[in-house]
Amino acid sequence: MNVNSFSELVEISEKTGVPLDKVVLHWEMLDTGNAPEKIVEEASKLLAIMEEEYESKKGKTFKTLVGLTGTNSKKMLEYLPNTIIGENAFTAATIAITMAESNAAMGKIVACPTAGASGVMPGVLLTLEKLGVERQKLVSGLIVAGAIGKIISKRASLSGAESGCQAEIGSATAMAAGAATHATGGTPTQVANAAALSLKSLMGLVCDPVGGFVEVPCVKRNASGAVIALLFSDIAKAGVESVVPFDEVVDAMGKVGRSMPESLRETGKGGIADTPTAKKIVQDFSNKFKL
Amino acid sequence: MSSILEIIGPSMIGPSSSHTLGAMRISRFAYNLVGSIPQKVIFYLHGSFQDTYIGHGTWLALIAGLCGIKTDEPRVSKANEIAKNLGMEYEFEPIDLGNVHPNTVKIVTYKDNAHHEIIGSSIGAGRIVITSIDSVGCELNGEYPTLLIENEDIPGALSSIIRTISINGTNIARLNLNRASKYLKLASAVIELDNEVPNSTIKSLKMLDVVKSVMYVKPI
Structure with missing residues (x-):
């Protein structure tokens, strides 16, 4: 079954009344030969890893490899009672930062879809779980997210080195927005709109890690990804549509990625990495560990 | 065609699929080739691996692979101590392997009288290509026996x-x-x-x- 667009999956689901996650599981079976039960079981395990890892890392400080981050998770958890943006959004951001800091400290993470963007999905799913969304629904959301990511990987890219941060945090955010929308009862069209709207809002984001390391600005971008995902899930469920459909947004993102100069594609040479402060940090660090 | 499980996963030890997970998979390939933990190993780092081996934890991932540690075990971050306890000596050296992928490592292992040389590249998203084993050219992704x-x-x-x-x-x-x-x-x-x-x-x-x-x- 050669599916190249998300709209095909949405259409099949809406025409037949078969839930979107089940359509994705059929596609997966025809494409890869994996049994649906096996995919559900594996997706459930990935969610369990997100749950366990967050529970064990919550409120901790981290000694990261380069030491540019590691205390933000704790600060944010303590600040939670004072939040202005709202408890749910701030919780999602806190979880996302926790997982991203843990990643930078060689913790166990789920690369959903990449290690650098691994805080976004747990930020969204674990916040929904706290709100009482059933676990089985979160797993079905994760499966739908897998289809969103797979379409992005087919039509564009999930790699910062190829297409900038829009392909990593942008894709993770589109996936998480789709997952949240599906898990909370949104229609397949709303899922596609949530994914399209969130990817649009991160279009053009460059990959500019200081020294090339997954710390600055990667960790904090996970927080914005998680909050943007929840925001556009809500906006899509309110009935707001993306004028440009998801598949075309993905194509546009791929095009933008291909036109990005190499300095903005994970080389640590442009953007935030190309600031006096960043350069000093890198100089000091590499002097310490030169081979 | 890739599974959605490769999109929403895998679980791994951070921080980077290309610099940590990929490096570890090359090293695990070397471990499987040797069949056990070698007495000594020298990692020759090329390109980006050479520049960022500390900040990406590449060095720990490489050591962990040759200690037989699995790619999602949290103890990867303590691989240097584990190697010490297991009696595996390791060294890191810079190398210029010429026109190869920037994330490339040459691993040389010593065990009793046998020694092996593996060259592998981490090509993104945790995927690898082993390009040479004991000087024989090849193109292996490590997923098949x-x-x-x-x-x-x-x-x-x-x-x-x-x-x-x-x-x-x-x-x-x-x-x-x-x-x-x-x-x-x-x-x-x-x-x-x-x-x-x-x-x-x-x-x-x-x-x-x-x-x-x-x-x-x-x-x-």
């Missing part, structure tokens, strides 16, 4: 090797031949298989007159 056979370069050699592999119902996924020396009539075959082969097959291969040596590497 693999036989490395040195054989006489004479008519019928390959067919007797293939017959011996197939007799136990093992299917060949990919086959790559190299002529090592026309003068010495030596060739090498790198054979990727769909399933693991029993010890008896490896024994039968070693008994073939045309076969000089056989190495078997389990998938990562």
Whole structure:
């Protein structure tokens, strides 16, 4: 079954009344030969890893490899009672930062879809779980997210080195927005709109890690990804549509990625990495560990 | 075609799929080739691996792989201490391997009197390519059980090797031949298989007159 667009999956689901996650599981079976039960079981395990890892890392400080981050998770958890943006959004951001800091400290993470963007999905799913969304629904959301990511990987890219941060945090955010929308009862069209709207809002984001390391600005971008995902899930469920459909947004993102100069594609040479402060940090660090 | 599980996963030790997970998978391939923990290993780092081996934890991932640690075990971050306890010596050296992928490492292992050399590149999203094993060129992703056979370069050699592999119902996924020396009539075959082969097959291969040596590497 050669599916190249998300709209095909949405259409099949809406025409037949078969839930979107089940359509994705059929596609997966025809494409890869994996049994649906096996995919559900594996997706459930990935969610369990997100749950366990967050529970064990919550409120901790981290000694990261380069030491540019590691205390933000704790600060944010303590600040939670004072939040202005709202408890749910701030919780999602806190979880996302926790997982991203843990990643930078060689913790166990789920690369959903990449290690650098691994805080976004747990930020969204674990916040929904706290709100009482059933676990089985979160797993079905994760499966739908897998289809969103797979379409992005087919039509564009999930790699910062190829297409900038829009392909990593942008894709993770589109996936998480789709997952949240599906898990909370949104229609397949709303899922596609949530994914399209969130990817649009991160279009053009460059990959500019200081020294090339997954710390600055990667960790904090996970927080914005998680909050943007929840925001556009809500906006899509309110009935707001993306004028440009998801598949075309993905194509546009791929095009933008291909036109990005190499300095903005994970080389640590442009953007935030190309600031006096960043350069000093890198100089000091590499002097310490030169081979 | 890739599974959605590769999109929403895998679980791994951070921080980078190309610099940490990929590096560790190359090193695990070397571990599977050696068959156990070597006494000494030298990692020659090329390109981006050389520049960022500390900040991406590449060095710990490389050590962890050769200690037989799995790619999602949290103790990867303590691999240097684990290697010490296991008695594995390690060194890191810079190298310029020329026109290869920036994330490339050459791993040289020593165990008793045997030594092995593996060159591998981490090509993104945790995927790897092993490009050389003991100076024999290849292109392996580490996902298939693999036989490395040195054989006489004479008519019928390959067919007797293939017959011996197939007799136990093992299917060949990919086959790559190299002529090592026309003068010495030596060739090498790198054979990727769909399933693991029993010890008896490896024994039968070693008994073939045309076969000089056989190495078997389990998938990562």
